[in-house]
Amino acid sequence: QEASKEIKIVLPEQPANLEPCGTIITNVGQILSQNVTEALTVIDAKTGLPQPKLATEWARIDDMTWRIKLRPSVKFQDGTDMDAKAVAFSIKRMTGGALTCNNMAKFGDRTLEATPVDDLTLDIKSDRPEPILPTLLSVVMVVSPNTPADKPVNDPVGTGPFKLTSFDTQTVTMDRFDGYWGEKPEIEKATYVWRSESSIRAAMVETGEADLTPSIAIQDATNPETDFSYLNSETTAMRVDMSKPPLNDLRIRKALNLAIDWEGLKALFGPDVKRASQMVVPGINGHDDSLQPWESDPAKATKLVAEAKAAGVPVDTEIVLIGRNGIYPNGGEAMEAMAAMWQTAGLNVKLTMLDVADWIRYLQKPYPEERGATLLQMMHDNNKGDSAFTIPIFYRSTGQYSTVSDTAFDAEIDAALAASGEERTKDFKAIFTKARTDVVSDIPMFHMIGYTRVGKRLDWKPDITTNSEIPLANIHMKD
């Protein structure tokens, strides 16, 4: 039956554009990734390791260079061949600077140079040793060489199993691409719409107006038959500004961790969230399963504060707790609750909720000069499989969000980043342990859970990657 092969997905936000270079933006990625455009590699959700996609194999030929073999006889949706030239074009388009490219953020300030070796082989050279290049390549969407190189587009042409047919202010639609190189998907047509109210999205799936919606609020996930929870790659935390008294005192920072009623707080985010002890989720290279999160021990927290006070730490100084509106569901309430708990512990915490643009000033360096002691609400999303996307920005003294300045720690981090294999994993774990117990520059809260409502017609389950992609090819119809 024709009709039943069409599905409708309802997203929380309208994608502002469909530029394939912006697939790390959730609502762009959920539409384009794996559907319209594909990358050279994909990250395996369980191991965090890169798997072949448009690239079939890769090897490091020297410190700076990787050689990639491409999948043969792949065609773009406009009929052009996917070859080394096309890939080189895509890499150039992304890194060339003629275009503001969101995905570039994953590369930091690296520069890449791709040179075709033959039709299906190319060399990628970086300006510094890059042990995890194949992981990074998972964010390089390969687009048709006919795509303008200096202008963002809204009608991307890739190699994926679906071809974009329309994009307007109300819907995105895509049809199955018959020339796809891989297995033919069951779904023939997909329509994306968007509603920002979680309860409306849930209602749409319930009434059959839509078939699937990622990320509904926990209070709307009431039907165990259709609502699936999945550990997404997000970790929530509070960043402690270590440079300002009284937060520069370790006892206070520990007390901050201990003062929270973690079990109670958990109720805000649902029974399935996982208490976090570090800033990356399980499955990311470097995650230390054995690292224990802080327990809740308000009595001890109060004691620590009293000790610090006795030692002359100005614990009465006002600590500004900076929250961000709408950062994650119930984020505001969590801040209110935590502020109350810290006040109970004897700290002078004052809550300010800010709009993103204002909040960002506190998140990123350079921090506002006039700030006092601050605690900053934040959320970190590492879905790229490697702790290299986390550790340097938070813990290295040059890190963009870091308040730590410890040269010894910097050196440790640098060594870990240059390492590869087992050693890399071990080093990362050590760093997380140190951050958790000795530095305490942050208060990891929870590894968050996403809830997805999947209509009864579909046979599909969300996983950790759902926040960045919803591959239609994986969705099957029930009977």
Add this chain to the structure above:
Amino acid sequence: MTAIISETSVSASHGNARVVFNCLKRDKLAFAAAIFLVILAIATLAGPPLIGDMAAKLGLRQRNLPPFSFNHGWLFFLGADTLGRPILARLIVGAQNTLGIALAAVVCSMLIGGVLGLIAGYSERWYSQVIQRVADIIMSFPSLLLALIVLYTLGPSISNLIIVLALTRTPIYLRTTRAEVLELRERMFVSAAKSMGAKPLRIVVRHIAPMVLPTLLTIAAIDFATVILAESSLSFLGLGIQPPEFTWGAMVANGRGYLANAWWISFWPGLAILLTTLSLNLLSSWARTMADPQQRWRLQSLRKASR
């Protein structure tokens, strides 16, 4: 002689209060509204010291506690909110900020809008045009943007909140006033006052403003709700009132995500807003009748002759 006059005037003013009260009693709905507002005022003033910090005390284990049970104490009779705090207590404590902000914003915008509207309507000078075009500009200026700008330049605070709310609501009063003035100033009694030598200020204040005021009061009474709700949507941007302070509007907004599961979180504050607005409206409509000599009989005893 003077003694007699002063004595009679004293008893007259005493009598006036009685007359007004009697008139109020004759309009059942307005009377109920007045009683509600009095209770609200008492609760607002006397409630917070009594309730203390019960309203702010977390109870994460009784999140979203359903209403109508005394198991957790009477404060929980209306249920608990998303952080397990008693809604009833929060309603009482939140009233102060809510009513304060709304009252200040509505009164400011009504006064400013009304005065400017009188000027814009009565005067034919250049500034009348300027006032109107500025009002047009404010009307076209997205209130959210205004809020953001104030937030960025002045920082969030209750007084800035009131400024933003008052500013965005001013044009409606201004334009309504002006429209009525345009018609009123052509009336004969205005000409008559002019011919007696009344200065424009006097004409506007004594003759025109009292005729415009009832309409403004009608709008203001409804605006009360508008302002409370607008304040709650601003709190999404961080311009609203900052936790741990809260208002009814913020409470409503807080329950927004829970309408399907825990309706009571936003229902009670919503109801409080509704009842307050309703009461104000009933009173304003009563006052309107009272102020109009041609309608006042509706509130009078109307003793008929025996037949």
Add this chain to the structure above:
Amino acid sequence: MLSFIGRRASHSVISVMGLLALVFFLTRLTGDPSSLFLPLDSTAEARAAFAKLHGFDQPVYWQFLQYLRDLLSLDFGESVRQNRSAMAVALEAFPQTLKLAVVAMVLSTALALVVGSLAASRPGSLFDRVVTLVSLSGASAPDFWVAIVGILIFAVSFELLPTSGTGSYLHWILPIFVLMLRPFGLLVQVVRGAMLGALASPYIKTARAKGLRRQQIIFGHALRNSLLPVITVAGDLTSGLINGAVIVETVFGWPGIGKLMIDAIIQRDFAVVQSTILVTATAIFILNICIDLLYAVLDPRIRY
């Protein structure tokens, strides 16, 4: 009369230009778009490049001059988010909002005129009381509250209406209903108040002496004399809706200008902010001119 329109139009053009300038400078006080547009973890260089690409590195007055120059050639700037002309984005969204606003306002005004007049013709009657209570409750209920509960009831429980979106006429019902609540409530009260005064006027006696029907007296004579405040308030409410029926657009997924403007403001997509304001302000200014003309049509004594 034409001279009046001309004068008003020229004043309005100046005001709109002033508004644009105001918006231009003030929005730039509200933070740097690059930190919002680029992902949180992008580098300082990337941000600088972005700023350069879009000219944000220039002094503000210079940017403004550029903007003015572009305006002359009807170039309203590019949306940094949507990768297309900001004016196109605004003009695409505006009709959607306008449709909603016009339908909601026409319906609620018409309904309010009838209901308010009838209520005023029998003040204190049961009908009057019910109208007052219902309209006021509607006007003071939080609109998102009504919207969501409406969806839960009519779309989810009874499956009578679609939850949201656009398409058939059924899609219009809930959004229009929600949009009408406040205007209806306010207008009913304004109509009722003005009508009470008008119905007590001597010319109503003349109408009665002529033998006119009750409806003709109420709607023909009294209502006509009460319209001034009504159209003013209705105009103001319309401006409010034109400026964005944000809640309705958000909840019902209606691709209108209100949500667009809010998003653009939050994301500091300046070109879009300016274009949407230009569009809505133009509409509002035109509306206000029309209302001023209406005053003179409705009341021959009014002169400008």
Add this chain to the structure above:
Amino acid sequence: MSQSAIPILSVDDLTVDFLSDGAPVRAVDCVSFEVNRGETLVILGESGSGKSVSTSAVMDLIDQPPGDIVRGRISFEGAPIGSLQGEARRSINGRRIAMIFQDPLAYLNPVYTVGRQICEVFECHGIAKGRPARQRAVDMLRRVGIPDPETRIDHYPHQFSGGQRQRVMIAIAIALKPDLLIADEPTTALDVSVQAQILDLLRDLQSETGMALILITHDLEVAASMADKVIVMNRGKIVEAGVAREVFTKPQHAYTKKLIAALPHGDAAENTNRRSTNPSGETVLRVENLTKEYALSSGLFGKKKKTFLAVRDVNFEVRKGETLGIVGESGSGKSSVARMLLRLNDPTSGKAIFNGEDVFAMDEHRLLAYRRKVQMVFQDPYGSMNPRMNVRAIISEPWSIHADILPKAKWKDRVVELLELVDLKPEHADRYPHQFSGGQKQRIAIARALASEPELVICDEAVSALDVSIQAQVIDLLADLRTRLGLSYIFITHDLPIVRHFADRILVMKQGEIVEEGPTSAIFGSPSHGYTRSLLDATPVPKWLET
């Protein structure tokens, strides 16, 4: 008109109260009368005696509450109509019984053209629609003597003069040739010639359709010329009733006697006049070449800007302590002159020199001082009072505007004094304008004008709604003030006996121009202009003297 025929209207024992917090005000007390087909009943009576209220009751125009018809039976053609509602009432009002209201400005809807308001009568009774209705309306306007009816039909009430509005009102009432016409002071604002025309029109209608007429008037000459039967009311009661001739020639009741006696009979006025005795030579006001053009754009997008020359090159002067009477055709620009003198309308050209200073060139400050010295009694007293102010506030307004006139402590007493001067009661001070009869409002307006102790008072039809006895009292008051304080008056009126009695000099206006000017006795003795002569000749003759 046989004896046995049932009267077309009979009112029996009508009693009307107005209710409020205090004791009810009895406006009409046990009034009974009847009218037959083709007959004219004239109701005479003191101002405020319940004439308008009792006739309004016939048309069910009294709002209950606050009005309260305590008892009474009203039958039309024998059938009771007191409790008729809806359709049944509609088929009578306007079609069978029509009414001309006393205060035409307030009783015309300000936002509709007069044409529409006339056409409406045809439309709502299903007589005619569209073009034909309009054509009829034009005819009606022509019949009541509105010049250029084709154009004027599209104008709004405020663009008409007082007398013209009154005629529009009449046109509305007689449009359907009703069986019974209630005319409440239909000619107070009309000059004698137009008045004659209207009275003829009414008589024609009576003979044509057998219309019965209830005419309320203060003008005894008019009453005499129209009446078949007369009733006289005083304080809500009928004090005398009978056939016209009897009542006029052999009045029984004291009040009636007083009325008839107060009538300034033609030449008798020459002798018993209240003209100024000591006219000084000092000129208070000199008007030079005053001209007023009204812009006539009907509607918003009015085609071409037409203008209407309402006042043309008018020159006159007013001396200290004298009364300048202005008489003239209705619509001849008298009120326009008055309004310009008070700077309520801007003149198109001309000058008005008040005590040596040009009024039209005064700055704001001087203007205030000027307006203190010059007061006006408006032609529409109701419109000129703020409906939200009670009488006390209205009368004391001049004192609060000009703080130096009277200290606040004395206001209360002075208000009472002024009210008594114009024959109102002290307790009226707490009432609001809408609670008064037409004549009472007019008296309030006079009291207000006198309150500010002016030098010049412009009275625009200031006593036309007053019955002769009160009229005489007010004129005496004015004359007394003039003598004692040297006040000057510009006295605009249609009532020739009054000007003859009161004015020192008279201006006669026609179509915006002064056609004749001179001392009163000269004008009345040897009128030179044709129009003046026609005015003086038009004095009506009692009906019972006609053949």
